[in-house]
Amino acid sequence: MTDAELHEVDLAGRDALDAVTDLLLRARSDDPMAGLYEAADPQWWWKDQDDLASSR
Incomplete structure (x- = not known):
C-alpha cells in the first residue's frame, strides 16, 4: 500500500x-x-432514515 495524504472534507x-x-x-x-x-x-x-422521513 502506498502512503496516502489525509485530508478532511465536509460532505452531506x-x-x-x-x-x-x-x-x-x-x-x-x-x-x-x-x-x-x-x-x-x-x-x-440511510435507508432506514429515508423511510422514517417519508412516513412523517
Whole structure:
C-alpha cells in the first residue's frame, strides 16, 4: 500500500454516504478481518432514515 495524504472534507447527504461507503470498502480490501462496520451498514442506516422521513 502506498502512503496516502489525509485530508478532511465536509460532505452531506448522498455525497457523505458514498464517501463513507468507499472508505469502508477500501479498509475492508486492505484487511478483511479489521474494522467494526461493513460497507453496507451505512447503506442500511440511510435507508432506514429515508423511510422514517417519508412516513412523517
